[in-house]
Amino acid sequence: MDRGEGEYAAAPVLKIEGLHISFMQYDGGSRRKELTAIRDLDVEVGAGEMVAVVGSSGSGKSLLAHAILGLLPYNASMSGKLMFCGSELSEERIRQLRGTKIVMVPQSVAWLDPLQKIGAQIRKGRGDRKTRQQLKDIFYRYGLDQEVEKMYPFELSGGMNRRVLISTAMMEEPKLVIADEPTPGLDLSVAKRAMGHFRELADRGAGVLIITHDLELAMETVDRIVVFYAGSTVEEAPAADFNSQETLRHPYTKALWRALPQNGFEYIPGTQPRVDDLLQGCPFAPRCGRRTKDCDRPVPGRELRGGRVKCLYAE
């Protein structure tokens, strides 16, 4: 039961502050060690918005989706503030809301039951007239034949895949849609079309959170971009700011911009460090040209020109 949803109508659909995820592992033998995957993540998604969390592959940002949905593995521990529509998203609350108000759109058909027909799967086994009609309508909308309902996941072609996957979200009336790498390996024009489906969901009033490594795609399709580096979010900016380097804030974001093919393909030396190898301060400090001693202490986030940044020297 969403407490006082009317009062908090202005509250963002999703607000995450200071998310920290770590794993208990056995360190070669019998000693237990904690491995941090996400150190300090902030993100906010409003109703009707599309927000992308952009970070390099394997940087741990995929855990974000699982964390929100309450699906972290058994040896993971999580801390930080997770708010949904103004109130805390506790374990119990997410269990009630997932699949209906908070939905996930999976990457590929590997996330579907291989032995269940598409129709039955999308309908979650419900057979009543209303649900069946709803599915027919959605399929019609996306140009999918009625026959697709009777097919199995392995029989779908590439194009059908994405439409089928997004149908799972369309069946509900979600307030929050989370998509983890929704366009793996697709070229830009095809990927943009896929993102168009998410835009439809946003236009219906949902908040859409996209987790991706594809900065180019994000620039062209979402409203706001959150930049993720070495376990922390370092900058949050409107997508328009990514059209030029000057409008960006954080040194890492600028370096990322310069590394894009159309901007010169420049790179800076060094690689993204493991979260556990970092000390207290700014994660980018070891590679940053403007580093000072103050950067070795925790750097707070601040508002800047309509976005947020965690850097002492951004202007």
Place this chain on the structure above:
Amino acid sequence: MVRQWSIRIAGYALRLLILLFAVSVLTFALMKASPVDPLQANVGQTALGSMSQEQIEKLREYWGVDMPPVRQYLSWAGDFLRGDMGTSLYFRQPVENVIADRLRHSLLLMGIAWVCSGILGFFLGAAAGMFRETWVDRGIRGYCLLMSSTPAFWLALLLLMVFGVWLKVLPIGLSVPAGMEAANVTFWDRMRHAVLPALTLSLTGISNIALHTREKMIEVMEQDFILFARARGENRRQIFRHHGFRNVLLPGITLHFASVSEIFGGSVLVEQVFSYPGLGQAAVSAGLGSDMPLLMAITVVSALFVFGGDALADLLCGIADPRIRRGGFRE
């Protein structure tokens, strides 16, 4: 489509024949290599001592002691393919008769055990895998561990002690009441005598299937699509009904049919304890008595059941799995 399936079945049949042939060769070689003197084993030292050389020669010929191996095998194989399984040296009857008679009893026993252990084992294993680490799982695992560690023959002895000797509610052995005329034996008589052996076999068979089904269920539960189902708000019961059951059914079928081998092995022990005149007991007698034709026939027949079971499981999975049924076989 039909063509694809016919080719598949033909392939199975061919493979079956080759394997059975190899089984017979292996069995023959093993028996021939045995240093056990069939005369000693069956006639006894004292009897031999009082026989004339001529009589001993005759016996040696009867038991096939001196025949050159290759010739002996080929003559056996030739007869076998024509349907003549030879004569049992131990029972002094045609092997077909011995097997036909014993097979009936064994099928009753193994059939009951196979069905019971298959169904119960599947559901117990699936439940244990789905509700991992709860008391359901722990209880089932504990039972299975205990049963797997218990030799079938000792369990048989225990049941015999409790039900046959102490409580005296079930017969001690054999397959029909001792001394009764064949015509007077009723169906219920047979069933009463089969209860204890079948019970023993079922109890041990359940644990095997349950443990393996549990493993498969755990594998299924770790797949991405289960995570997605959870993300969509499906609870445990729904996940089992819509996803878990179906996905574990296919490996379950394979496991079930593969358990034929274990059940046969168990029946050898159980029949011995209960003096139940089945194929297993015949095998033991044939082994102890170096009765080559009978033992070879039993081995080939049991191998036929095992291989046949595996092939049948494969075909069934092919029909049940839509990826194969609709998509064709992928090697």
Place this chain on the structure above:
Amino acid sequence: MKKRNRRQKMCIGLRFFVLFLLTVCVAGFICTDAARVTDFSRKNMAPCLLYPFGTDWMGRDMLARTLKGLSMSILLGVLSATVSACIALILGVASATLGRAADRGIGFVIDLMMGIPHILLLILVSVALGKGWKGVAWGIALTHWPSLARLIRAEVVQLKESPYIQIAEKLGKSKWYIVRKHMLPHLAPQFFVGLVLLFPHAILHESSVTFLGFGLDAGQPAIGIILSEAMQHLVTGKWWLALFPGMMLVLVVTLFYEAGETLRKLTDPASVHE
């Protein structure tokens, strides 16, 4: 005070298990003579303080017999299972690395052996080798390798696909070098788990085959012999002859299974961080 985590508890458990096994074996060795001594004045006694497992119709102390029989079964089982596991390792690796023909050939032999019910195969092999303890030992050694070999083969086939192996091949390292330096260390945990889990199987099969009459001869107090003799006295109500030896056997086998499962939990990547 350091809190013992689950893993450390498992290791302690394993140490206790090994200790228990050694105790049984040593006790069995000590009881060698006591197991054979007959004394008709104390025959057919039900369990009491002096003879916790009772005595049999020849007046032999059942406790001593059980211990001796157990230690024999354990030693025989461990020995033959180890040989079997080594055969499995060699053939499993060979079939995955020595080319198509070897793979087909070994695969055929595996199919062949798995087609004959285990006990039947054991009977055949032990008959071929003249029964006795040698027959049983070789029987077990030669019949328990197929499933482990299959597992190892699957592992090696998977390993072959990994980049570092392929790079080693491209660098010109010989197959033997790759197997020794790269694959064997990877296979070690699975091999040891498989090995330990073979022990209970071997012990159970050894006692079964001996029970049927194909194994150790009647003079030895092997568990199978003890139980087969007990069977003949069941009808006269001497329940202790079958109950205690069997219970001890079940106990030892259960401990072996638990040890194997514990080892697996310690090394299997899926559950390794619990």
